[in-house]
Amino acid sequence: MTVNLSKGQAISLEKQDGASLSAVRMGLGWQAAPRRGLFGSRTREIDLDASAVLFADRQPVDVVFFRHLVSDDGSVRHTGDNLVGGAGQGGDDEAILVDLQRVPVHVDQIVFTVNSFTGQTFQEVQNAFCRLVDETTGQELARYTLAGGGQYTAQIMAKVHRSGSGWTMTALGEPAKGRTFQDLMPAIQPHL
Amino acid sequence: MAAELVRGQNHPLPQARLEIRISAGSPVLAGATLGDERGTVRGAEWVAHPGAPTLPGIEVSPQAAAEHRLAVDLAALPEAVHRVTVLLALPERPGGPLRFGSLAAPRAAVTAPGGTEIARFVLTGLDAESAVVALELYRRQGAWKVRAVGQGYAGGLAALLADQGLASAAELASDVREAVARSLARAVPAPRPPDPSPASGSAQTGPAAAPREADPAGRRAADGPIDYTHPGRRSGTCPSPAQPPAAPPAASGGQPPRPVAGDAVGWSMDERLYNQVWGMFEDLARTTAAYRSAVDFAGSRLEKETDQALADPRVRLGAAGDAAREAARARHARLIEQARAALDRDVAQLTAESEVVEPALPAACARWDNPVWHGYRVPAEPPMALRLGDLHLPESAPLRIPLLARLPLERGLWIDSGSAPGPDDASPDSAGTRRLAMDVAVALAVRLLAVHPVGEFDVQVLDPAGTGAQALLPLTRTGAVTGPPAAGAAGVAAVLGRLTRRVDLVRMALRGGATDSLPPGFDAAQQLLLVNDFPHGFDDRAVNQLRYLVDEGPAVGVHLLMVADRADAAAYGPLLDPLWRSLMRLTPVPGDHLADPWVGHAWTFEPALVPPGSGILQQVLTEVTAARIKHR
Numbered sequence: 001m002t003v004n005l006s007k008g009q010a011i012s013l014e015k016q017d018g019a020s021l022s023a024v025r026m027g028l029g030w031q032a033a034p035r036r037g038l039f040g041s042r043t044r045e046i047d048l049d050a051s052a053v054l055f056a057d058r059q060p061v062d063v064v065f066f067r068h069l070v071s072d073d074g075s076v077r078h079t080g081d082n083l084v085g086g087a088g089q090g091g092d093d094e095a096i097l098v099d100l101q102r103v104p105v106h107v108d109q110i111v112f113t114v115n116s117f118t119g120q121t122f123q124e125v126q127n128a129f130c131r132l133v134d135e136t137t138g139q140e141l142a143r144y145t146l147a148g149g150g151q152y153t154a155q156i157m158a159k160v161h162r163s164g165s166g167w168t169m170t171a172l173g174e175p176a177k178g179r180t181f182q183d184l185m186p187a188i189q190p191h192l
Numbered sequence: 193m194a195a196e197l198v199r200g201q202n203h204p205l206p207q208a209r210l211e212i213r214i215s216a217g218s219p220v221l222a223g224a225t226l227g228d229e230r231g232t233v234r235g236a237e238w239v240a241h242p243g244a245p246t247l248p249g250i251e252v253s254p255q256a257a258a259e260h261r262l263a264v265d266l267a268a269l270p271e272a273v274h275r276v277t278v279l280l281a282l283p284e285r286p287g288g289p290l291r292f293g294s295l296a297a298p299r300a301a302v303t304a305p306g307g308t309e310i311a312r313f314v315l316t317g318l319d320a321e322s323a324v325v326a327l328e329l330y331r332r333q334g335a336w337k338v339r340a341v342g343q344g345y346a347g348g349l350a351a352l353l354a355d356q357g358l359a360s361a362a363e364l365a366s367d368v369r370e371a372v373a374r375s376l377a378r379a380v381p382a383p384r385p386p387d388p389s390p391a392s393g394s395a396q397t398g399p400a401a402a403p404r405e406a407d408p409a410g411r412r413a414a415d416g417p418i419d420y421t422h423p424g425r426r427s428g429t430c431p432s433p434a435q436p437p438a439a440p441p442a443a444s445g446g447q448p449p450r451p452v453a454g455d456a457v458g459w460s461m462d463e464r465l466y467n468q469v470w471g472m473f474e475d476l477a478r479t480t481a482a483y484r485s486a487v488d489f490a491g492s493r494l495e496k497e498t499d500q501a502l503a504d505p506r507v508r509l510g511a512a513g514d515a516a517r518e519a520a521r522a523r524h525a526r527l528i529e530q531a532r533a534a535l536d537r538d539v540a541q542l543t544a545e546s547e548v549v550e551p552a553l554p555a556a557c558a559r560w561d562n563p564v565w566h567g568y569r570v571p572a573e574p575p576m577a578l579r580l581g582d583l584h585l586p587e588s589a590p591l592r593i594p595l596l597a598r599l600p601l602e603r604g605l606w607i608d609s610g611s612a613p614g615p616d617d618a619s620p621d622s623a624g625t626r627r628l629a630m631d632v633a634v635a636l637a638v639r640l641l642a643v644h645p646v647g648e649f650d651v652q653v654l655d656p657a658g659t660g661a662q663a664l665l666p667l668t669r670t671g672a673v674t675g676p677p678a679a680g681a682a683g684v685a686a687v688l689g690r691l692t693r694r695v696d697l698v699r700m701a702l703r704g705g706a707t708d709s710l711p712p713g714f715d716a717a718q719q720l721l722l723v724n725d726f727p728h729g730f731d732d733r734a735v736n737q738l739r740y741l742v743d744e745g746p747a748v749g750v751h752l753l754m755v756a757d758r759a760d761a762a763a764y765g766p767l768l769d770p771l772w773r774s775l776m777r778l779t780p781v782p783g784d785h786l787a788d789p790w791v792g793h794a795w796t797f798e799p800a801l802v803p804p805g806s807g808i809l810q811q812v813l814t815e816v817t818a819a820r821i822k823h824r
C-alpha cells in the first residue's frame with residue numbers, strides 16, 4: 001500500500017505485523033522535460049545524482065554518492081550513476097539500497113538528496129519522484145513526487161531516522177542549490 | 193550486419209516482432225519462460241513448452257526438432273513480463289544424446305520476421321548438461337535487449353526451471369517430457385528448412401535432423417518416467433542457486449537463514465565458492481568498519497561532552513559536573529556495547545558460513561588439514577584459484593578468511609624471510625624465520641604442482657648456496673621437481689637463461705600469431721621458478737633476467753616464487769625497488785601487512801602451512817609423481 005507523502009509528512013517503517021524492515025531502497029526517477037520552440041526534438045540530457053549522507057549526532061560520518069558507491073560499513077549502497085535519466089517509464093533511474101539492520105549503531109539519520117550535476121534547474125525536469133521500496137518484497141512504501149519545478153538545482157528529498165527501536169521516514173522536499181551533496185550541507189543542517 | 197554475441201554479451205533489439213531460430217545437431221526441444229522484473233517465473237502458465245506451445249506474445253514448437261523457429265512479439269507480452277528466457281533441452285530417447293557435449297554446438301539467432309539476422313550466439317563449451325538457457329530477452333528502461341547466456345544444467349530441465357524460481361519445476365518438467373514423448377511417437381524426421389538463410393549455421397551444425405526410428409523409440413519413452421540427470425554427474429554439482437545442494441529448512445523466528453556453501457553467483461561450483469569467500473571477506477571488512485567507526489564516534493563524543501562539562505564554570509565543580517561526566521561515560525559505554533553486539537551478530541553469521549564453506553572448498557583453496565587433501569587425486573582441470581593463506585582482524589580473531597588468488601598467477605610471490613618477528617615472544621629468530629619462509633614456499637609450490645593436471649605445471653628450484661636443501665626435501669625426494677635444485681652461479685645462469693629464452697619464444701609466437709609454430713617437443717607446461725637466498729649467486733646479468741621474468745613471465749606461464757630478505761639485496765640500492773613492488777609480499781610469520789580493497793583495514797596474514805608432523809605433502813607428491821609416470 002503506497003502512501004503518497006506530502007512535504008513534512010512522516011511514516012514509520014514498521015510492517016503491519018510489527019516486524020521492522022530489514023532493507024529498503026530509495027529509488028529516484030526523472031525525465032528531461034521536452035523543450036518548447038524550434039528543435040524541440042533535441043532532448044537535453046539531465047544528469048541528476050542521488051546521494052545519501054549518514055549522520056551521527058548531527059555530524060556527517062559517511063556519504064554514498066556516485067564517487068563512493070558503498071558506505072565503508074557496507075550498509076548503504078548506490079546502484080550506480082545514471083547520466084541521462086529515464087524515458088519516463090516510471091522505473092528507478094538511480095537507487096540507493098539501505099540495509100537498515102547493518103547501519104552502524106551510532107548513525108541515527110540518513111538524508112537523501114538529489115542534485116542536478118549538469119546544472120539544469122528542476123524546471124527542465126519532469127516526472128521526478130523518489131520512492132521508498134521494501135527491498136525484500138518489492139513493495140512500495142512511500143512515494144514523494146517532486147512538485148512543479150522551480151529555479152533550483154537540488155532537492156533534499158527525505159530522511160530516514162531512528163525512532164525507538166525502528167526507523168521512520170520523513171519527506172523533506174526542501175529545494176536548494178548545489179552541484180553535489182557537499183554544497184547542500186548548510187541546507188541539510190536545519191533538518192537534522 | 194548481425195552481431196556475433198559471446199557469452200554474457202547483450203545487444204539491443206530494434207523491433208518487437210522477432211523470430212528466434214535455433215539449430216542443433218540433433219533434435220532438441222525448445223521452450224521459453226517468462227519472468228517478472230525480479231526474474232521469477234510466476235507459475236507454470238508462464239512457461240511455453242511443447243505441451244503448451246502458445247502464450248501471449250510467444251510461440252514455440254510443439255515437438256523436438258533440430259531446427260526451431262520461435263515467434264516472439266514483445267509488444268504482446270503481459271505487462272508484468274520483464275524477461276523471456278529461451279531454453280533448450282535434450283529429449284530422452286534411447287540412442288539419443290544425453291549431453292550437449294556430444295553434439296555440435298547449438299546455435300541461436302534472433303532475426304526479424306523476414307529472416308534478417310539481428311544477433312546470433314553459438315553455445316560452445318557445453319559438456320554434461322542436458323538443458324541449457326540459450327538466450328534471454330529482457331526489458332531495460334523500456335527497451336528490450338537480448339543477452340547471450342549459455343548456462344547449462346546437468347540436472348536437466350527440472351533443475352533449469354527450479355533455478356528460475358518455479359515451485360512446480362519437477363512436475364512441469366515431467367509434463368514437458370510427456371508432451372515431447374507424445375509428439376515423438378508421431379514424429380517424422382524434421383524437414384530441412386527450405387531457406388537455409390543462416391547458411392553458416394547449417395554448415396556448422398553438421399548432420400542436422402538426424403534420421404531416427406521414430407515409433408518404437410517414442411512409445412517406449414512415453415511409458416516410463418525419464419531420468420534427465422546425467423549418470424556420470426552428481427546432482428550436487430548441478431548449478432541451481434535457487435535450490436542449493438543442502439537447502440536449509442526455512443528460517444524460523446527471525447533467525448538469519450543458515451548459510452549454505454556455494455551460495456553465490458558463478459558458472460561453476462568452484463567459481464561460486466570463490467565468489468562466496470570474497471563476499472565473506474568484504475562483509476567482514478565492512479562490518480568491522482561499522483564497529484570501528486562507532487567506537488571512534490563514541491570516543492570523540494565522550495571527549496567532547498567531558499570537555500563541555502569542564503568548560504562550564506557552573507558545573508565544573510560539584511555534583512552537577514560529576515553527574516554530567518558520569519552520564520557521558522554511560523552513553524559511551526552503551527554505544528560501544530551496541531556496536532559490539534552488532535559486530536558479534538555479524539561475526540557469528542560469518543563464522544557459521546565459514547564452517548560450511550571451508551569443508552566444501554576444492555583442494556586448491558582448502559587448508560592443508562582439510563580432508564579433501566587426504567583423498568587427493570591428480571585433477572583433470574586446473575583450478576580457478578589458489579589459497580595463499582588466511583586473513584583475520586583483531587576484533588574477530590578466531591574467524592579466518594581464506595586469501596584466494598586467481599590462477600594463473602598475475603604477480604610473482606615473495607616470501608619475506610627478513611620480516612620482523614611478530615609481537616609474541618614465541619616467534620622464531622632470524623635463522624628460524626628463513627627456514628619457515630622456505631617451508632611456506634615449498635608448501636605453496638607443492639600446492640601449485642598438485643592442483644594442476646599432469647604435465648601442465650613444472651617447478652624449478654634455484655638454491656645457489658644449498659641452504660634450503662632441508663626444506664626442499666619433500667620436493668627433491670619424490671622427484672617432483674624438474675632436476676635437482678640448481679646450485680652455484682653457473683646453475684643460476686643456466687636456469688635463468690633457459691626460462692628467459694622460453695619467455696622470449698612464447699612472446700614472439702604470441703605477437704606473431706604463430707603459436708602453432710613453436711618448436712616440436714616444446715613443453716607447454718607452466719613453470720614455477722622457486723628462488724631461495726636471492727641475491728646469493730646472482731650476477732648483474734642474472735638479476736636483469738630475473739626482473740625480465742617477473743615482468744613478462746606471468747603472461748606466458750612463467751611464475752616466480754621468491755624467498756628473500758630485502759636487506760640482503762641492499763647493495764643493489766633502489767635498482768631493485770621495482771622488483772619488490774611488483775611481487776606480492778607474504779610473510780612466513782603472522783603479519784598485518786595486507787589491506788583489503790574496500791576500506792583498507794590492515795589484515796593479519798598467516799601462511800597456509802602444513803600442520804606439524806603431517807605427512808600430507810609427501811602423500812600428495814607421491815600421488816603426483818605416480819600419475820606422471822603413468823602419463824608418460
